[in-house]
Amino acid sequence: MGLTIAEKIFARHLLDTPDPEHRVLKLDRVFCHEITTPLAINDLAARGWDRVFDREKIKAVIDHVSPAKDGKTALQGKILRDWAGRQGIDFFDIGRNGVCHALFPEKGFVRPGQTIIMGDSHTCTYGAFGAFAAGVGTTDLEVGILKGVCAFRSPRTFKIEVTGKLAPGVFAKDLILRIISLVGTGGATDMIIEFTGEGIRRLTMEERMTLCNMAVEAGATSGIVAPDEETVGYLWPFIRDDWESPAQALEAYRGLHSDPDAVWEKTLAVDAGALEPLVTVGYKPDQVKTVRELEKTPVDQVYIGSCTNGRIGDLRAAAEVLKPEVGRGRKIAPRLRAIVSPATTLVFHQALKEGLLDIFMEAGFCVTNPTCGACLGMSNGILAEGEVCASTTNRNFQGRMGKGGMIHLMSPATAAATALEGFIVNSRLYRGREIEK
Amino acid sequence: MKDFNGPVLFLDRSDINTDEIIPARYLNEISREALKPYLMEDLKLPAFSPEALPGRRAVVSRRNFGCGSSREHAPWALEVNGIHIVVAVNFARIFRQNMFNCGMMAVELPENQIEEIFQAFSQKETLLETDLPRRRLTFSSQGKTLSYDFHLSDFDRRLLESGGWVEFAEKNY
Structure with missing residues (x-):
């Protein structure tokens, strides 16, 4: 009987089988941030085990x-x-x-075949590199x-x-939203979603990260994509x-x-070419409609950023949606505010060099420092009661971006088009206009 | 070992997420006790108010309980409020593991049994008794009693007996 990529990674890292249902694995990476780690640090110190x-x-x-x-x-930072x-x-x-x-990933810490944990549910993102990566x-x-075990x-x-190829104006975010709507919020619980097929081979590493990032919204332990030329190309430096x-x-x-x-627990086929x-x-990420169906839904805030969609691509x-409009002197809709939060310092710097931040700022966006902040309602763009946000983040839970606030998840292009109009709208309208010109 | 008996809180919806159990605005706390007043502050359910929480020792809910964020603050917020057991059709992986890692229980029962429990007890003051050696849950209210056998893996049992994953791992690895 053959093995899946996840089973191969498990076999290579197996330390113990405490019962037939469970595996204790050796870890290659343990990533830490300031929200979930301090209590672990303090507890280890209190037990007299202040070591790694x-x-x-x-x-x-x-x-x-x-x-x-x-x-x-x-x-917490201290x-x-x-x-x-x-x-x-x-x-x-x-x-x-x-x-x-x-x-x-940008620092090159993630490699195919690794086992990775982090105290963050979106750790599944690293599966884009062919790693087994789980939030804990x-x-x-x-x-x-x-x-070093889990x-x-x-x-x-x-x-x-x-299968198929995403049409212009349709992105990896649209693909993963469709997949979550088909699988359901608990449809992949305790499973690893392996994204495969020619439709995946075509995606950049950034797009694969967007895809794997939201695997947890279908309940998956990790998303995973088999490493190929694209993976090696990204990792080569x-x-x-x-x-x-x-x-x-x-x-x-x-x-x-x-x-x-x-042997697969479940299978599903999706035609990327048929998506819009x-x-x-x-308030659940599996509740998905087409932009056409939701067109004209007014929003109060647009947010572009996060571990899902804050990378340079x-x-x-x-910016591609905004640029021709900004060139005509147009700004975002008057009663709306928009925030763009480049996901890392490097992305920020790159966006600056490419003139993308000029476009965002001329359109009237607030450009913030890299942070998770608004996505989970901790800082930098929290909603007031009753407000609606068009957001490129990963969770539309009730009140997540602020008590009483509502979130519509979408791609960065759709979010940018929505910022211009003040209501949800298809970014393809803007592409069309650009072609006419 | 923790206590897995007492008055039940019924949460009649699937996909109760960890943002609803403890909102992110309280994740800047660095002690478990500090979370106590904020348990389920943002949870909006027709028959629920946070005022129903004091004295509850168990939660019964539907499918995919604890989905979303990995925050262990969710089990901690339950723990500091005296709730050490959640019974549901199934759980999000991280939440379930976090419960056992803290020496608490996340018990899965088939959907028809959960439905029966809701039908029989959700409108009444109900007590849960957990018989761990026999792996049996007993719900009772006003003379009505229903019992259900549950599965507990050997590893999960050892986590409960050890007091959690830190103690287990220190001893075994």
Whole structure:
């Protein structure tokens, strides 16, 4: 019987089988941020175990509230900063930080075949590189830091085969929203979603990260994409000393690919070519409609950013919608405010160099520092009671971006078009106009 | 081992998420006790008010309980309010693991049994008794009693007996 990529990674990292249902794995990476780690740090210190299993394998960042907004968040940052210093752990403070799931891949810390945990549910993002990456709570994180191990139920894989090519104006975000609507919020619970097929091979690493990022919204433990030329191309600057050539790296990574006779728990086929721009309604990420159906829904705030859609490709897609309009002197709709939050310092800098921030600012966007802030209602763009946000983030839970606030999830291009009109609208309208000119 | 018995709180909806159990605006707290007043502050359900929380020792809900954020603040907020057991059709993976990692229980029962429990008890003051050695939950109210067998893996049992994952891992790995 063949194995899936997840089963191969599990087999290579197996430390213990405490019962037939569970596997204890050795970890290659433990990533930490300032919200969920301080309690683990304090608990370890209180137990007299202020140590780490391997400082090279642990990385830490301040991202959720960056910079600190009050005394309490400053203390969280301080606990993490002091600990990283004390233990000799790579630490990314404000000014050189970013939203964790955008920052750590950018730094080259994520590799195919790794096991990765972090005290953050969107850790599944790293599956884009062919890693098994799972969000965990603070206790799992604490044991990960101390022992370099974590327990999971045996992996069962949900194979989602994507055919076709996304049409212009349709993005990876639309694809994952459609997949979540088909699978349901709990449809992949305790499973690993393997995204496969020619529709996936066509996607950039950033697009694959958007896809894997939201696997948890269907309940999945991790998303995963088998490493290919695209993966090696992205990683090459970081792995060039490990391999003689990209071809050699690719050959080695191929050993991880799911076997042809692997056993799948569930399967689903999706035609990317048949998709159109999508948006969520209500308070669950599986409640999805087409932008056409929701057109003219007014919004109070537009937010472009987060670990889902705050990377350079996302900012380019949004700026592309805005640029011709800004060129005509147009601004965002008068009674609406819009925020763009580049996901990392590097993305911010790149957007600055490419003139993207000029476009956003001329359109009337507020450009913020990299932070998770508004996505989970902690800082930098919280909604007031009764307000509606068009957002490129990952969760539309009731009150998530602020008590009594409502969220429509969408792609950066749809969000940019929505900012111009003041209500939800298809970004293709703007593409059409550009072609006419 | 923690106490898994007492008055039940019924939450009659699927997909109760961890933002609803404890909103992110309280994640700047660095002690579990500080979370106590904020449990389920944002939860909007027709028959629910946070005033119903004091004295509750167990929660019964529907499908996919604890979905969303990985925040262990959700089990902690339950714990500091005296709730150590949640019974549902199924759980989001991270929430379920967090419960057992803290020495608490997330018990899965089939949908028809959960439906029966809601039908029989959700409008009444109900007590839950947990018989861990026999793996049996007993709900009772005004003379009516229903019992259900549940599955507990050997690993989860050992987590409960150890007091949590930190203690278990320190001893075994």
